[in-house]
Amino acid sequence: MRALVLVPVLTRARAASEDAPRSAQRVSLHSPEDRLAESTGLAEAIDLDVAEARLVSVPQPRPATLFGSGKVEEIADLVKDEDVGLVIVDHTISPVQQRNLERAWNAKVLDRTGLILEIFGRRARTREGRLQVELAHLSYQKGRLVRAWTHLERQRGGRGFLGGPGEAQIELDRRMLDERIIAIRRELEGVVRTRELHRKGRRKVPYPVVAIVGYTNAGKSTLFNRLTQAGVMAMDQVFATLDPTMREVRLGSGRRIILSDTVGFISDLPTQLVAAFRATLEEVIGADLVLHVRDIAHSETDAQAVDVEHVLRDLGVETDAASGPILEVWNKVDLLSPVTREEAQAAARFRSHKPVLISAASGDGLDRLLARIDARLGAADEIVSVRVPASEGRLVAWLHENAEVIARETQDDGTLDVRVRIASEKKQRLLNALGRAGLTPNV
The missing domain is CATH 3.30.70.240 (Alpha-Beta Plaits)
Structure with missing residues (x-):
């Protein structure tokens, strides 16, 4: 399907509508150009043919359409000329805005949350992963259900216990969603119990758990494969890993650890996904050490690090380098120029938490990383x-x-x-x- 990617650039630091969640109201640390590149990558991750990607200035967000009327008409002409069937708006949009834009453009419209949910739906491989994605998707749909049907309520009203068709449809849809959500949560409770049994078994051994986290496409799975010789899918693609993988690794001291590869984080990660994947991310919460893998060659590496730390704090993980269980791993040093690499090495030496510079692709620095992991876990040796x-x-x-x-x-x-x-x-x-x-x- 041909798609158009739009990144609204709000000149005023305020939400586009009263319906925007608090997470959407945080000022983004990413440049508009980086957001555009990331949004295009998200679209291509589900094999969409991106006809065009552009930044759209929004001086005054409109409650009905987000964009101004002139811009809506301009985009409508572009959609028609390029034969676009899907428009991706990299922003939180309300159900009313989505419906109005779909009518104006005669194309399907997805906001950032909806797009990420679509990607997760394609990436999930295990039964647990599929259940978690479905739960997140249903929670997202339920939150948008009431206003999505308001146009039917206005068409024909009702009094007393006999509502109009819109009201009846709302109640029917809500009941179906609630029943499915309850069923999924019951199944996931079983998954949580199984994971807790596995954790109890590991605590009896006991093997320390080292969890790998980081921004999506930072090289987590490549590092995991290097350290464990596992065959986890590692691609230059966002959310290549969704279902968690765990392997045993033996360190130089003879200490055995359980290394856990987790789903990548991203800016403005939908709250539905954080909640749905909490069972999976409990491996991070209970980890003895968390490796925060950063793509140090990326122009937005600092902003990406802030996004990861935000999610970790939401999970209850202490992100302070001095007191928390975090070890920063600066990956992809092989992509740096010699001068930039020397600058990164100098910067790392002056950091209080002393990050480790590596290249998961070439293997450079992995011995130093394993030694640092050993030293952190072996403080009481x-x-x-x-x-x-x-x-x-x-x-x-x-x-x-x-x-x-x-x-x-x-x-x-x-x-x-x-x-x-x-x-x-x-x-x-x-x-x-x-x-x-x-x-x-x-x-």
Whole structure:
């Protein structure tokens, strides 16, 4: 389908209508040009043929159409000339505005929230993902239902318990939506219970959970694949990953972690999606460490970082670099010029939280990243020295498998002096293994 992408540029920092949510009233930190490029990418993510993408100045938002009458007519001519069947308005528009614009342009109109919901609907692969997207879509439709049918109520009224056809249709649609929403929530409750059982199982092991978050297309899945050798789909496309994936990774200290790849964030992420995907994002909420992956080569990297932090705060995750569980990962350094790369390295050194510069595509810097993850998770690690007889080969193998061997020295009689760094949660297992062998550690 041929599509037209429009990005309204409001010259006054106020919402287009009283119906706009509070999230839409926040002043965007992204430039209009970046919003236009992002909106075009969103449209292309669902295989739309973008006939044209343009910025549209809106000096005074109109309650009925958002755009002024002259601009509406101009766009109507463009829609007709380009044979456009879908117009994407990168802004929150009310049901009344949507209906009026569709009539004026004789084409389907989608706002930013509706477009993102369409993309999520295509990207969901698992049953859980599809349920979450459907819940978000139904919640979105329900919120727009009342005003969408007001034109029918005006056509024929009713009194008492016998309403007009518009009122009857509203009640019918609302009841159907409510019933489906309740059914989906019940199914998702089962998903939440299953996930909690899995989390309890991991806590018994226990393996720390490291969650990867970031703006969409920041390179999260590429990094995940590099670290885990997994085959997660990684494409130069927004929302390439929707359903969460988890894999085990062994660090240099012998510590095993669970690495979790999550859905990408985006500016003005619809509140319906944040609510619907809360079960999935609980892996982020309960993570021991959160890797905030940033596309450092993107011109809007700082604005994207602010958007991600906003969503994390909404989820209840502490985003303060000094006290929170956040480790910033500056990705795509391979796309920087030598001069810009040196500037980024200098900037990272002066940051209090010391971000890690990497290229997930080439593998540059991944050893440093794994070492930083190990160090952050190993703040409570302990150093243990033990003398192992030559006959205890299995114990030596266990030490190499479960701890970081700092030093080892073989004596003349074959006895091995080993010094290891071990996670505090594994120390008791080491003591038990030594006790069975009749050995005593030197802490």
